[in-house]
Amino acid sequence: MVEARIGTVTLLFTDLERSTEILQKLGDDEAQVLWRTHFSLLRNAVSARGGQEVKNLGDGLMVVFSSALDALACAVAMQQAVHRHNEQQEEGHRLQVRVGLHVGEPIREEDDYFGMAVVVAKRLCDRAQGGQILVSDLVRRLVGSRGSYTFRDLGPLSLKGTAEPLSAYEVVWEPAAEELAAPLPPHVEGPAAPLPLPPLLAIGERTTFVGREAELERLRHHWERVRTGQRQLVLLTGEPGIGKTRLAAEFALAAHAEGATVLFGRSDEAAALPYQPFVEALRHYVATCSPNELRARLRATGAELTGLVPELAQRLSDLPAPPPVEPERGRYRLYEAFTTFLAEASQVSPIVLVLDDLHLADRSTLLLLKHIVRSPGQSPLLLLGTYREIEIARTHPLAETLADLRRDRAFERVSLQGLDKGNVGALIGAWAGQEAPPALIEAVHELTEGNPFFIEEVLRHLVETG
Ligand SMILES: Nc1ncnc2c1ncn2[C@@H]1O[C@H](COP(=O)(O)OP(=O)(O)OP(=O)(O)O)[C@@H](O)[C@H]1O
Ligand SMILES: [Mg+2]
Structure with missing residues (x-):
């Protein structure tokens, strides 16, 4: 043996x-x-x-x-x-x-x-x-x-x-800092190269995207405002699997192709870290922005923000230590620092900041979101949030935040419904590589109520069982 x-x-x-x-x-x-x-x-x-x-x-x-x-x-x-x-x-x-x-x-x-x-x-x-x-x-x-x-x-x-x-x-994972930190050749003036997409959005070849024309139109409408310098908050809502993240990703990809800076952060069950989605977004910025640009954009706020993203201190070795303050004031200063960072960074190119799964966000995240949305002054920033409608009871922290913001008319909600038969057909067709028979489209549409996650599950099952 x-x-x-x-x-x-x-x-x-x-x-x-x-x-x-x-x-x-x-x-x-x-x-x-x-x-x-x-x-x-x-x-x-x-x-x-x-x-x-x-x-x-x-x-x-x-x-x-x-x-x-x-x-x-x-x-x-x-x-x-x-x-x-x-x-x-x-x-x-x-x-x-x-x-x-x-x-x-x-x-x-x-x-x-x-x-x-x-x-x-x-x-x-x-x-x-x-x-x-x-x-x-x-x-x-x-x-x-x-x-x-x-x-x-x-x-x-x-x-x-x-x-x-x-x-x-x-x-x-993030792209390695050294390669991305390569400074622009000194003689080149003009706009900085756009930051690469966050890895979670950059993930290779995706499945065919269908429908959602009306929703994309709403997003484009807000994006036009953003491009004239007005901050906007749009929330995509709907049931699990309906396509909130995908729609946000598709929109962000298109905006990135136009030169926007795209940042992405997600909340999750474990909520291991306060401000988690904002930390993720900033971490990507810090990891991929050139040192010169980083220094210029974080001149005023870098010391404060190292508390959120310690790597910042390594990328900018000459940052002063943040002055000691009592905790309550410290929190306020952190909010201010983050808001200023977004305003500064959006001066280079407009920003789409995707905040995925806000129904899982902890209180610190929601407080910071509220602070950004309410801060005076304007900047070309689209905050694009998603959340599962059914997870939000009236006493949920997100429900309270939204109630506050609603009073200020500070956001628009775009609610996603199931795909119609035409788009269900298109999705099946894209999977199968050929046009789907009407009876199959009908059956899948009825079974899944047009929920793309369920449609994919059904198709996967059909493929596996031949
Ligand atoms: N319009 C669409 N066209 C093609 N595929 C789609 C579309 N919308 C969603 N999908 C696919 O359906 C699946 C579920 O979508 P997605 O993850 O965006 O749902 P979600 O609403 O964010 O769900 P959750 O509440 O679980 O986060 C994904 O694999 C996604 O790629
Ligand atoms: Mg999602």
Whole structure:
């Protein structure tokens, strides 16, 4: 018997999204070059973190690490390397890589590994979208607070081939600071390059987007006002899965293409951090803005904002320490600092700040939101929030905030309904790659009431059961 237990290891799988499509589009020779680049980007990250490549899976790698922290650092380095590659490439040459990590005690046989731990790591990778890193709860706990990674709770996922749902997390990563911090050549004057999209919005090829013309029209109307310098707050509401986040993302993508700065922050159940969505938004700004620009925009507020985003102190080493103040005044100063930061940053290009899942926002987030919305002075800023209508009872903190803001007529709510039959048909057609029969459209429409999340579930089920 050659099989042996080898103790605990962290398993990392990668997979290149849409690989067949890339191959078809580029043809053999060009695809070959791209494949080689893809593997060399990944392998550089593996060797920098002391990983051991177990095998090449054709479209990805299987790697083991003796440390979960190294494995996670490797996963992030892989995504950052791919991101850097993509920034220098044209559309057809961009890569989107999924990564999954799990830790366990697999069985080793010759040079390969077997067992449930391997299956789980692979399945997590399969469940990721291009640009995402998914890890099991075990990996998250082993890594702990080391490396200050942000983990997003995805809840229990049922993975193919595993008996019980598994607690999974997405690791939020940012493009590497060095590459993005590259200062503009000194002789170039004029507008700063637009900031890259936040990773959660930049995620590769997405499914076809259908309908929502009227809602997009409302958003464009507000955007026109924003562009003339008026701050706007728009809230997208509706039931779970109706398409709030997707609509916000589609709009933000279009605004980004026009040169807007797009920032994104999400609230989640764990609400691990006060001001979480604002922290995420600022963190992206700090990570991707050039040092000169950062210094100019945060001259007045940087010292205050290091409390929210400590990386700021590393990027701007000459920031003064914030003066000590009593806590109550400190909070007010923080609100003021954040509001000033947004006003400053929006002078470069108008800002879309997406605040996703506000029904999960904690009180600190809502207070800061209210402060920004009520602050005097105007700036080209669109605050685009989303929340699940049904989660908001009258006594919910968000309901109270909205009641306050309603008195000031400070926001517009855009309520999303199910897709109509035409759009359900378009969605099914896009999935199937051919026109859907009317009876199928009718049935799916009736079953799902046009909820795109349910439509996708139904289609996935149909595909899986043939
Ligand atoms: N108009 C659309 N066209 C195509 N796909 C859509 C559309 N709207 C939503 N989807 C897809 O449906 C799924 C659910 O959408 P989304 O996540 O935006 O819902 P949500 O309202 O934000 O849900 P939750 O309340 O859970 O956050 C996603 O996979 C999304 O890409
Ligand atoms: Mg959502």
